Amino acid sequence: MTKYILKRIFYLFVTLFIIASLTFFLMKLLPGTPFSNQNRMSPDQLKIVKAQYGLDQSVFVQYIRYMGGLLQGNLGTSFQFNNEPVTALIGQRLAPSMQIGAQAMIVGTIGGILLGAVAAIRKNTWADTLATFVSILGLSIPSFVLAVLLQFYLAYKWRIFPVALWDNFQSSILPTLALAAMPLGSVARFMRTEMVDVMSSDYIELAKSKGNSSWGVVVKHALRNSLIPVVTIIGPMAVSVMTGSMVVENIFSIPGIGEQFVKSITTNDYPTIMGLTIFYSFLLIIVYLIVDILYGLIDPRIRLGNGGKE
């Protein structure tokens, strides 16, 4: 297991290197320059400014310099946010994004598992229909629409939550709900399908014949065996929650990282684009690593490292 994780961490760095290189060259192909007032600068002034940011060198030299800095953990300095180091920029803005992202994933996954399980156990009853309806809503309503709806009713009309504010836990509830709908919907769908299958399997019948109550059968045997497809979709789901958060952050005025990403692309803030891309990639690779480890924990047949087989 340890060997496997070490191997995966090695691949993580290889992948990050490739992503960083690709992004670097693609980014240089973006039209425009980082300097918004370029037209009013004399050629000499432009030269001085370019030299200051190292943009006078050939793209290849810039690449070598950047990768050199990256190796030392230096992501460079932002062009637009008061010359702040990109690492500091990410650090400040990361916490709110991570908080609502993680909260949404937790609410969505746990809620979806419960909803899907209820639907499966009460198959073809009103509870199943209701659960299916809720999950289809969750899947089909875009997070930004839901965000606005939540904002309008829960915050503006009924004054339960703040409209758009970022200070305490209460202010994180609406954005969390807006982001959680999609994972909740898809987890519930997958959970229901798999659990209906599991509930009709032979080992569930054997579990019943042992004298388990219907509750005991579900908790001890059916839930864990139904989780594999759910784990499979957690990876891609984390991606969409993370990217989806940009719009939602904007709606609720959350000082998150998503907004910066968009801004840095429109202003050709090269170091920030690079830093955020590398950071997001890192996060995704870690999520996938966790998913793969979870597989083994849930299902011994795909346990890694020890071969799994006799």
Add this chain to the structure above:
Amino acid sequence: MEKILEVKDLHVDFDTYNGVVHAIRGVSFHLNAGETLAIVGESGSGKSITVRSILQLLAKNGTISKGEILYHGDDLLQKSTKEMDDIRGNKISMIFQDPMTSLDPTMTIGKQVAEPLLIHNNVSKKDALKRAEEVLRLVGIPNPSARMNDYPHQFSGGQRQRIVIAIAIVDYPEILIADEPTTALDVTVQAQIIDLLKELQQKIGTSIIFITHDLGVVAGIADRVAVMYAGRFVEYGSVNDIFYNPQHPYTWGLLDSMPTLDTNEGSRLHSIPGTPPNLLNPPEGDAFAPRNAYAMEIDEEEQPPFFKVSKNHYAATWLLHPNAPKVTPPEGIMKRFAKYERLGGNVK
């Protein structure tokens, strides 16, 4: 002998898309303490449904529409869900057909074997696991202490069936229902499992209801045999009665389609022509009549009652009616009759 289980006039219906299927149409039998009763019949005859009704483990669309299932005189059909949970896996337990799919793939076998103890007996987890280990040794899992934490996929099919048996007997049930426990196994392993069941019956004194479609297996394990066809019993009696003095044409057909050592090389294996009736609309008369070469007119019209052949041996065929014409059974059956007579009804 004490009757520990008595099933009276059991009727089971299944609600399907096409209508109501009358899967079990009046089955009655009893089980004596310590004996093995085999229920034989082809696929779809209702063997599994009969025994599943005892534990009330029918599929959601199945209902027991009529009948009584008396366990020590108490009707199980009147019990609450909770009371049935207390009986399952404790007083009456079941061995399933396919060991490859009947174990939970994500739970260690130690825990799976210990589970009935934890449900029914007020024991600590540690004691339950200790007992599970003993039972695994009893059913012949080599080196059980080292294998308690292994998962089902790490065992072979035969070993898995031993584990399924261990789960069924861990709480010393009074009645063990074995639903085709050897069907999914290869022949050498089949024999081992049969021997194991016989050995366990000696050790823990359980009664067994053994379901199979394999008459060869029946001869090895059963005390009494019931032959089932289209949701009814057609003949029941001791192993000797059924094998050497069969009376129902369906039993003849079954026995005749079993290859024996006398079967000549190159000769064709017998089979019963036709297919069982559709139980959406069960026939008025004897369900076997359309496939029965010995059928009479009355077979089409009226269901035959059970006629007594000898003590404990009954068959539901009009051929046993005093007014019925004498018929000559197939050659293979005549040989069996001859053997029965020669040995005075005591063939074993």
